[in-house]
Amino acid sequence: MLNIKGIWKSFGGLMALRHISVDVKEGDIKALIGPNGAGKTTLLNIISGIYQPDKGEVFFLGRNISNLPSTKIARKGISRTFQHVELFGNMTVLENIMVGRYVKTKAGFFSSGLKMPYVMKEEKEIQRKSEEILEYINLAQRNDELASNLPIGEQRILEIGRALATEPRLLLLDEPAAGLNIRETRNLGEIIRKIRKELRITIVLVEHDMELVMRISDSITVLNFGEVIAEGTPLEVQKNREVIVAYLGEEEEIQRGYNAHT
Amino acid sequence: MTVGVFAGINALVAIGLCILMGYAGQISLGQAGFYGIGAYVSAVLSLHFGLPVVVSLILAMVVAAMVAVILAVPALRLKGHYLAVATLGFGEIIYIILNEWGPGGPSGFGDIPHFSLLGYTITSTTGYFYLIWGLVAVVMIFSLNLIHSRTGRALRAIHDSELASNAMGLDVVELKIKVFILSAVYASLAGGLYAHYITFISPSSFSLFYSILVLMMVIVGGITNLWGAIIGAVVITVLPELLRRFEEFDVLVYGLILTLSLMFFRKGLVPILVEKIKKLRGLAVVKH
Numbered sequence: 001m002l003n004i005k006g007i008w009k010s011f012g013g014l015m016a017l018r019h020i021s022v023d024v025k026e027g028d029i030k031a032l033i034g035p036n037g038a039g040k041t042t043l044l045n046i047i048s049g050i051y052q053p054d055k056g057e058v059f060f061l062g063r064n065i066s067n068l069p070s071t072k073i074a075r076k077g078i079s080r081t082f083q084h085v086e087l088f089g090n091m092t093v094l095e096n097i098m099v100g101r102y103v104k105t106k107a108g109f110f111s112s113g114l115k116m117p118y119v120m121k122e123e124k125e126i127q128r129k130s131e132e133i134l135e136y137i138n139l140a141q142r143n144d145e146l147a148s149n150l151p152i153g154e155q156r157i158l159e160i161g162r163a164l165a166t167e168p169r170l171l172l173l174d175e176p177a178a179g180l181n182i183r184e185t186r187n188l189g190e191i192i193r194k195i196r197k198e199l200r201i202t203i204v205l206v207e208h209d210m211e212l213v214m215r216i217s218d219s220i221t222v223l224n225f226g227e228v229i230a231e232g233t234p235l236e237v238q239k240n241r242e243v244i245v246a247y248l249g250e251e252e253e254i255q256r257g258y259n260a261h262t
Numbered sequence: 263m264t265v266g267v268f269a270g271i272n273a274l275v276a277i278g279l280c281i282l283m284g285y286a287g288q289i290s291l292g293q294a295g296f297y298g299i300g301a302y303v304s305a306v307l308s309l310h311f312g313l314p315v316v317v318s319l320i321l322a323m324v325v326a327a328m329v330a331v332i333l334a335v336p337a338l339r340l341k342g343h344y345l346a347v348a349t350l351g352f353g354e355i356i357y358i359i360l361n362e363w364g365p366g367g368p369s370g371f372g373d374i375p376h377f378s379l380l381g382y383t384i385t386s387t388t389g390y391f392y393l394i395w396g397l398v399a400v401v402m403i404f405s406l407n408l409i410h411s412r413t414g415r416a417l418r419a420i421h422d423s424e425l426a427s428n429a430m431g432l433d434v435v436e437l438k439i440k441v442f443i444l445s446a447v448y449a450s451l452a453g454g455l456y457a458h459y460i461t462f463i464s465p466s467s468f469s470l471f472y473s474i475l476v477l478m479m480v481i482v483g484g485i486t487n488l489w490g491a492i493i494g495a496v497v498i499t500v501l502p503e504l505l506r507r508f509e510e511f512d513v514l515v516y517g518l519i520l521t522l523s524l525m526f527f528r529k530g531l532v533p534i535l536v537e538k539i540k541k542l543r544g545l546a547v548v549k550h
Contacts, residue, residue: 048429074431086426088419098412099419103431105412109440112411113404119411126412166431 001026001202002047002170007056009042009226016042017226020056024170024219029196029203031213033237034223035246040206041083043223044172047204048080049073060170075103079168081159083175083206089148093139093158096147097130100165130165137161137191153184157191164195170202171195177209185209189216214238222246263387265503267459270394271452273495276479277398277405277488278448284485285409286441287421288338289346291473292353296446298360298468299326300453305374305463306365315377319454326450327443334442338435353473360465370464377458390459397455398492401448405488408444417441482523484530493532 002024009017017039024030032040045051047058049070057066065073079100088096105126107119134140137157142150147158156176163171173192177185189212195201207213213220214234222230222243230240237243275293282288300322307318337348365371377384377393384393408414420427420434427434457463475498483494501519505512527534 050425050428070428071431071433074429080429082426082429086423086429088422088426090422091415091418095415095418099415099427099432100430102412102416107412109408109413109444112413113408115407115411123411162426162430 001061002204003059004043004047005057005059007043007046007058008054009039009046009051010054015226017046017053020223020226020228022221022228022231024202024204026202027196027200028218029192029205029216031205031207031217031220032223033207033210033213033220034229037225038223039226040223041174044080044174044204044206047073048078048172074166077167077169078172079163079166079170080172081156081163081174081176083178085152085155085159087147087155087159087162089146091147092143093145093147093150094127094130094134094143096158096162097133097165098126100133100162101126101129103166133161133165136164138187152179153181153188156180157188160191160195164199164201168201170204173203173205173207175206175208177207177212185212188212192216263391265500267387267390267394269496269499270391270398271456271459272476272479272499273398273492274394274401274452274455275449275476276483276491276495277401278445279476280480280483280485280488280491281405281409281417282441282445283480284487284490285414285421286417286438288438288442289342290349290442290445291346291470291477292333292349292351292356293445293449293476294468294470294472295349295353295356296326296330296449297453297456297472298356298465299329300450301457301463301468302360302364302453303450304454305371305457308375308458309371309373310365315375315458316379319451319458322454323447323450326446330443330446331439334439338438338442350470350473353470357465357469360468364465366464368465370462370466372462374457374461374463376461377455390455394455394459397451401451402488402492409488413437478520482520482527482530484532484534487530487532487536490530490532494530497531 004020004022007017007020020043034040046053049068053066057064088099105122107122111119134143139158176188192203193216196203217234220234220237221228222237224246229246230237230243275297279293282290303322303325304318307313307321308315333352337345340348361368384390416432416437420437424434479494479498480491482497484490502516505515508515
């Protein structure tokens with residue numbers, strides 16, 4: 001459903017991505033891994049339209065989306081979370097989800113001010129649907145709290161919930177487990193799997209937690225210095241010589257992830 | 263009563279600025295410009311072109327909205343201090359235009375017709391008091407509806423994170439332009455009403471000082487609460503009248519009160535009051 005073809009991207013003199021091609025199958029959980037600075041987040045930012053590629057194209061459901069701004073891409077059915085959580089901190093947990101419903105609703109400036117009957121109906125629907133999503137991600141008991149007051153683990157889950165509210169076909173998760181403890185990470189893994197299985201949303205995941213990556217992903221692409229160095233199932237990637245070399249410092253961690261998987 | 267009329271006029275401008283700044287997070291130091299456009303356009307159209315006042319007021323709002331679009335498209339790409347300076351510059355430009363090319367130049371002009379509707383003309387201050395506070399009520403209801411809607415949430419979201427707003431598919435630029443237009447329309451309506459009420463206008467009422475005065479109302483009342491705009495407008499308008507007894511020291515006392523209130527009630531009067539009430543309620547619950 002997502003085809004990335006020959007993407008190049010540089011920032012000044014720094015070549016962040018060199019000729020990256022990745023294909024994501026519908027219904028898959030695809031993980032992008034690699035050492036820090038490998039270009040994973042840059043790639044996610046290109047898919048979601050925050051950056052434009054210098055060269056190359058991104059196709060989503062067969063359409064070229066490489067030069068669309070992020071707003072338009074979001075409306076096409078790609079939603080995301082951020083490495084540094086980007087919640088609406090001064091709004092409540094429920095309101096954050098309600099903003100996610102924006103693309104699926106249409107009350108305008110004037111009709112909202114005049115409180116037209118259809119606006120009221122729509123508003124009720126937004127509220128109902130948002131509460132449903134909060135139930136789904138187990139945050140219902142937090143609905144009235146300010147988003148910025150949640151612990152980081154719940155903030156990351158809330159960001160996923162907000163993305164789900166847009167009813168995406170493809171969900172991009174940028175290091176969702178960063179800052180989470182083992183219990184929270186396990187819970188996160190369950191939620192990601194549940195989303196794929198029950199909502200049939202395809203997921204692209206950038207993550208450093210190898211245990212999580214190996215446990216939940218169907219396919220992994222490994223980046224290093226802006227290039228794809230390996231691709232395959234978790235088992236294949238773990239055995240790949242080049243990957244082990246790239247991860248030299250973190251070799252042990254890969255081993256641990258491997259053990260947990262088997 | 264006259265003070266009450268002015269408080270109402272100021273409240274209209276303050277409500278617009280409160281939505282723009284407190285909710286959407288966009289700064290404007292040029293509201294006096296839109297206030298002036300409203301006053302001059304409506305006054306000239308009714309006085310020199312003989313249009314009914316209601317029509318001239320509506321046209322004044324349309325003109326202000328168009329000017330707002332022209333200003334917003336380049337200016338809203340700017341953020342924070344830069345946007346503040348750009349809108350400040352806009353206010354100054356309008357002020358200079360009114361001085362140089364406005365009817366009567368710096369000394370202004372009079373004989374502006376009073377407000378009339380369906381053959382009934384309002385001339386008394388009491389009449390204006392009810393008219394203007396009636397309009398404040400209408401504008402307030404519209405604005406409260408707006409901020410508690412899909413659009414209002416989107417505006418607050420943009421305030422918190424533009425990055426995430428874009429990723430959620432919000433039309434960030436369009437929303438910013440629209441809220442800017444809204445604040446300009448409110449200010450121009452207030453300006454028009456001002457002109458028809460006192461029937462004489464000159465550029466000095468539309469200087470940077472007025473923009474700052476409105477900013478002060480919004481901040482003193484509490485920028486994160488729409489009711490703060492009304493309370494702030496009333497306080498800032500009425501305060502100088504109450505300070506008359508201090509004679510030549512009134513400006514000094516006025517400045518002192520403002521400084522102290524900003525030091526001790528930084529969030530503004532209304533939000534602090536809301537917090538106090540919530541706390542009291544919380545205590546009551548605990549006792550039960």
